[in-house]
Amino acid sequence: MKTTRILTMAQAISEGIAQEMTRDAKVFVMGEDIGSYGGIFGATGGLLDKFGKDRIMDTPISETAFIGAATGAAAAGLRPIVELMFVDFFGVCMDQIYNHLAKNTYMSGGHVKLPVVLTTAIGGGYSDAAQHSQCLYGTFAHMPGIKVVVPSNAYDAKGLMISAIRDDNPVMFMYHKGIMGLPWMAYLEGSSNAVPEEAYAIPFGKAKVLQEGSDITIVSISQMVQKAVLAARELATQSIHAEVIDLRTLVPLDTETVLKSVRKTGRLLVVDEDYLGFGLSGEIAALIAENLDTVELHAPVIRLAVPNVPIPYSRPLEQFVIPQVANIVQAVQAAMLKKTAAAAHA
Amino acid sequence: MKTTRILTMAQAISEGIAQEMTRDAKVFVMGEDIGSYGGIFGATGGLLDKFGKDRIMDTPISETAFIGAATGAAAAGLRPIVELMFVDFFGVCMDQIYNHLAKNTYMSGGHVKLPVVLTTAIGGGYSDAAQHSQCLYGTFAHMPGIKVVVPSNAYDAKGLMISAIRDDNPVMFMYHKGIMGLPWMAYLEGSSNAVPEEAYAIPFGKAKVLQEGSDITIVSISQMVQKAVLAARELATQSIHAEVIDLRTLVPLDTETVLKSVRKTGRLLVVDEDYLGFGLSGEIAALIAENLDTVELHAPVIRLAVPNVPIPYSRPLEQFVIPQVANIVQAVQAAMLKKTAAAAHA
Amino acid sequence: MQAGNEKLLWMYEKMVEIRYYEETLAAVYMEGKLPPNIQKGLAFDIGAGPVPGEMHLAAGQEPVAVGICAHLSDDDTVVGTHRPHHFAIAKGVPLDAMTAEIFGKVTGLGKGKGGHMHLFDNAHKFSCSGIVGASMPIACGAALAAKKLGTNWLAVAFFGEGAANQGSFHESMNLAAMWKLPVIFVCEDNQWAISVPKSKATSIEWVADRAASYGMPGIRVPENDTLQVYEAVAPAIARARRGQGPSLIEIKTDRYFGHFQGDAETYRAKGEVARLRQNDPIPKFAQLLKDKNFMTMQDESDIIFKTHQWVDRAFAFARQSGYPSAQDALKDVFVSDHSNARALT
Amino acid sequence: MQAGNEKLLWMYEKMVEIRYYEETLAAVYMEGKLPPNIQKGLAFDIGAGPVPGEMHLAAGQEPVAVGICAHLSDDDTVVGTHRPHHFAIAKGVPLDAMTAEIFGKVTGLGKGKGGHMHLFDNAHKFSCSGIVGASMPIACGAALAAKKLGTNWLAVAFFGEGAANQGSFHESMNLAAMWKLPVIFVCEDNQWAISVPKSKATSIEWVADRAASYGMPGIRVPENDTLQVYEAVAPAIARARRGQGPSLIEIKTDRYFGHFQGDAETYRAKGEVARLRQNDPIPKFAQLLKDKNFMTMQDESDIIFKTHQWVDRAFAFARQSGYPSAQDALKDVFVSDHSNARALT
Numbered sequence A, B: 001m002k003t004t005r006i007l008t009m010a011q012a013i014s015e016g017i018a019q020e021m022t023r024d025a026k027v028f029v030m031g032e033d034i035g036s037y038g039g040i041f042g043a044t045g046g047l048l049d050k051f052g053k054d055r056i057m058d059t060p061i062s063e064t065a066f067i068g069a070a071t072g073a074a075a076a077g078l079r080p081i082v083e084l085m086f087v088d089f090f091g092v093c094m095d096q097i098y099n100h101l102a103k104n105t106y107m108s109g110g111h112v113k114l115p116v117v118l119t120t121a122i123g124g125g126y127s128d129a130a131q132h133s134q135c136l137y138g139t140f141a142h143m144p145g146i147k148v149v150v151p152s153n154a155y156d157a158k159g160l161m162i163s164a165i166r167d168d169n170p171v172m173f174m175y176h177k178g179i180m181g182l183p184w185m186a187y188l189e190g191s192s193n194a195v196p197e198e199a200y201a202i203p204f205g206k207a208k209v210l211q212e213g214s215d216i217t218i219v220s221i222s223q224m225v226q227k228a229v230l231a232a233r234e235l236a237t238q239s240i241h242a243e244v245i246d247l248r249t250l251v252p253l254d255t256e257t258v259l260k261s262v263r264k265t266g267r268l269l270v271v272d273e274d275y276l277g278f279g280l281s282g283e284i285a286a287l288i289a290e291n292l293d294t295v296e297l298h299a300p301v302i303r304l305a306v307p308n309v310p311i312p313y314s315r316p317l318e319q320f321v322i323p324q325v326a327n328i329v330q331a332v333q334a335a336m337l338k339k340t341a342a343a344a345h346a
Numbered sequence C, D: 001m002q003a004g005n006e007k008l009l010w011m012y013e014k015m016v017e018i019r020y021y022e023e024t025l026a027a028v029y030m031e032g033k034l035p036p037n038i039q040k041g042l043a044f045d046i047g048a049g050p051v052p053g054e055m056h057l058a059a060g061q062e063p064v065a066v067g068i069c070a071h072l073s074d075d076d077t078v079v080g081t082h083r084p085h086h087f088a089i090a091k092g093v094p095l096d097a098m099t100a101e102i103f104g105k106v107t108g109l110g111k112g113k114g115g116h117m118h119l120f121d122n123a124h125k126f127s128c129s130g131i132v133g134a135s136m137p138i139a140c141g142a143a144l145a146a147k148k149l150g151t152n153w154l155a156v157a158f159f160g161e162g163a164a165n166q167g168s169f170h171e172s173m174n175l176a177a178m179w180k181l182p183v184i185f186v187c188e189d190n191q192w193a194i195s196v197p198k199s200k201a202t203s204i205e206w207v208a209d210r211a212a213s214y215g216m217p218g219i220r221v222p223e224n225d226t227l228q229v230y231e232a233v234a235p236a237i238a239r240a241r242r243g244q245g246p247s248l249i250e251i252k253t254d255r256y257f258g259h260f261q262g263d264a265e266t267y268r269a270k271g272e273v274a275r276l277r278q279n280d281p282i283p284k285f286a287q288l289l290k291d292k293n294f295m296t297m298q299d300e301s302d303i304i305f306k307t308h309q310w311v312d313r314a315f316a317f318a319r320q321s322g323y324p325s326a327q328d329a330l331k332d333v334f335v336s337d338h339s340n341a342r343a344l345t
């Protein structure tokens, strides 16, 4: 009997973790304030009561030590879940993340198995300023050795979390604060959705086409997916039919779904809350540029992302640099009017 | 009277530093083994003898402390040059680099001036494996707040170093080990060239067209520029005329020079020693994809970069993942045969 | 070192000012954040109201800030934490520009770009950071500059007891000791790092004892008492000014509010805060000043009146100031603009 | 704890094996790296020859490795440094696969992907890293696993005295102490971090004294002496196995080669190495064993013969093994391949 309820993404994540912890005694959680506090963003809510302090371990503020310890414990056969409270803090522990957790499998010729899930909060929009509002998934996707999972809704989050825990490789699981459904932060409600009670796994590397459309492809991830869906709804009233793709994971990256869609629509808008330059939006645009032998574009690719500035604190500034639904609508409208030079010739 | 000599890039860098240190008593250098050793890669060779240990300061292996100290000293009016021995070690000190050095100017509304030059060695090709061979300039260019300078030859290195020291903002100065002209590492000899004795500054954000050509644009940076020049030479014997562009700085990025060239050639190959995904090669390809209204491509864009794997140790593996002259030649040949779907139609 | 009358009154004044500042902010912070003005279903909305985002208040921790800053001049550098207001006020950061920053206004210290965890004031050599442990390396740099410039200025790095387990603590202490930098490392032990008590995070009782690892003096201040702080740190200050290097000082203090505003504090024993507040250092200090005839009742009410007026005026200033214009977000990445910043299409 | 005869002979054997291994490697390393076979104008080419890249040798530091590893079994974890061979050999890592790895051959521990700073052997629970200070957090994790699995296994983190100023040292020591993890932190003090002497980098004399900062025992071993190491660490080992938590041990030792091969060592006083070599712990240990009649002349020459044979065979194995095929570079990013790896076009 399959039962579903509407859950918030935070609830879905902690439920996924709890089910895997019940199934597999090797799974445990470490991090700051993940015990009695339940995780600052609720990702480990209720777990301490269920599993006790030997499996739900609050740590000192020593990210290098405890994330490195996750690597060591995983190499020794356990399956740690370890939380970096905000992705913005990665700089204090990046060496353990990318020189060890991400590389030891490769450097050992595949002999060292590191089943670690590194959870972390991303995203802005609530005036937490430059050190607490970034996405940075582009940074992690750039460096090989860690899978990068970035869910946009509760259903996906649970299924992807279960896959992450069962994966024998390091997985970075990045949840956007503005879709966790926290009782203390406004959120995009599309992110709370029906979640089966039973455990289920969503495979990595499969993008989801959230809405089909023939005019333009909107590729996005995380909270921006929710904004893209709202924009697409608005565009539909203007008879512009956008296809909305949620990448769900960046490593592995589902290039086929994107290519297939852009071959159909001939237009691409990438919507991204990470920095514009040298990141996700560039990678997706490049994918099209590399495949122009099989993709025919009607309009140049458009990228919406944080315009290469740190996230400012003040609300009007922050709202200006983070892509909003209105920006997406406008960008699509602009794309519909633009023509590639080649198309103009033809 | 202007005098020039052939210098190695290491010599050019240390000469540039020495001249600025002589000019400005506020400039000093900190780092591991930068004193009596002269920098592991020679970037500070001879400086200890010239300026003494108060201005050429060997540090403990405490990158967070001494790079953070550079930020603090700069805010207090000094102009530190600080060395991170290999860029691969950034993970132990990234918080100080990107949450403080890179952001304090912005977060202070432009009031805090941080004239810091952060020098670091990049690149592989000599079997130093996954923790000592990366480029990672894409990572630093992705995050706003630091200028990113990556010279390909001695002449540029000196002029860019002098600009870096005179700049009132943080500058990451990344020198590739394989073009430093070290007496203990094979290098691409095009990197040692004529360098005026006098001090001179090369402005940031100006790419250099190293060789004009009409068939394809090769965009590159650092050591790969030297490889691209060799490939272009070989291609010329096959009557393929490649235009070779050295970006020189990634932040600021000279998009105009790239666009202008690709408008002319209709073909683009990006050659990059950083990881392929979510980095430099994607950004340059995206630049074209965004500008397809004014750029008409004959062939899809091609990217050559490290194929999303850590740098392997073993020579045949490493040589396989790092783009070589032969790969560049082949990629150009392939590009000359390919057609975009739009061009095929026309 | 004995504090003169003026210094004592200054300390009292600053503590009163800080306390009233934090209490005012606590109230203002809630504006617009509660139902029915927020998204349906929420109990609170952190991003709403005139002061959005996280808010870490320092009520109860005033002795740390004023006891240390009483020894400093404008030439000395202070680097604070994510909980920075008490340090900023004690260091003399102007209330108007600071408050405007906290409101995200263009008249703010950082033109609204920084916010409450990112207050920068060159004139008073004050800065802070939202990253735990980040104050220490930066203070080392300021101290290095002081030394290189041939001055007797010093730098103070404030940090919480939670931060004392961050790698930056160790690296900075060693560097400062090695180079004899004039830094005072000040650990505010309020016993909590968000929900994690010191006893679960720090393997020894006193962070101050870690000074021995670096060959520097370690000073324990066992009570949240202004005069104790002031006197205990004096030798460290003198030592630093004499060019003899850094010291580490740890002060037991109390956090009266939650870690941030909106924190349900379920991890705290019921009544803990009420108990702590019985030891409030401000009335205690007032009593002392009055007992010793350093302060009259009139002085006291003057101080209260004037500091409250300052704070009220600063909040009024902040409220009346305008927001920066949206496009300004693209400026100030660099002091002269050559960034890759570009507007959304 | 007194070492039995067998243990003593094992220690001697391993030291002889390590020394001969490092000396052999020093010679092999130079093959192909000198004129006239390299680029004109170079004195040396680090990337050339059968063993390219950086090479950090541990000759002189054998007592650290064998004195500690003599207490360990295959169930205990060792995490080494950028200078890892002595630890690997003492921990029982097979010489053939290790040497093949150093040659970049497909028969290597990591199929040639790791190289000399990245030796991984699951069977002997050995790993290492080229990042200074990185061994400590990872050893904490291995110890945490040992504890969670209900065993009395332990983990050893080796690191240089230079690494003792890296933040990871502090964080790991505190975490291990807090959680009573069975970790032995072993600081190899060879007095140099590349060209920087300990006296210019570390603000106190003994790293071991930093143990007090964490409430764990600190053990000083003032001589590069195998038996001293073995005996001094015994209580720490016992303590860890009893579940009483970590210890820090520091051993004065000597680096006979340069930091890496090719290092001109201009920073070292002339004759320093010759002086150090007069205290060579291997002949000293041999003499002791013979004096106490634990080892005959015959035993000694058997040991030398057999260890040299092992090493020679390992080098022959490595030389005869093939290189991985280039395309294999795209494999092993993940244990089951779902990476974004893709071949150059």
Ligand SMILES: Cc1ncc(C[n+]2csc(CCOP(=O)(O)OP(=O)(O)O)c2C)c(N)n1
Binding pocket: A032, A061, A085, A089, A092, C081, C082, C083, C130, C131, C132, C133, C159, C160, C161, C162, C163, C164, C190, C192, C193, C194, C259
């Ligand atoms: C490197 C880093 N890790 C974690 C955090 C999240 N965080 C913010 S404040 C805090 C607790 C700090 O405790 P303490 O240092 O005692 O200061 P207090 O809040 O008590 O003033 C934590 C964990 C952070 N900002 N930076």
Ligand SMILES: Cc1ncc(C[n+]2csc(CCOP(=O)(O)OP(=O)(O)O)c2C)c(N)n1
Binding pocket: B032, B061, B085, B089, B092, D081, D082, D083, D130, D131, D132, D133, D159, D160, D161, D162, D163, D164, D190, D192, D193, D194, D259
């Ligand atoms: C984080 C980091 N910083 C710097 C280096 C460069 N480096 C490699 S070995 C070394 C010296 C290490 O000294 P020590 O820890 O004493 O070990 P030893 O070489 O003496 O064995 C340095 C600075 C590095 N590998 N990692």
Ligand SMILES: [Mg+2]
Binding pocket: C160, C161, C162, C188, C189, C190, C191, C192, C193, C194
């Ligand atoms: Mg605290």
Ligand SMILES: [Mg+2]
Binding pocket: D160, D161, D162, D188, D189, D190, D191, D192, D193, D194
């Ligand atoms: Mg050493």
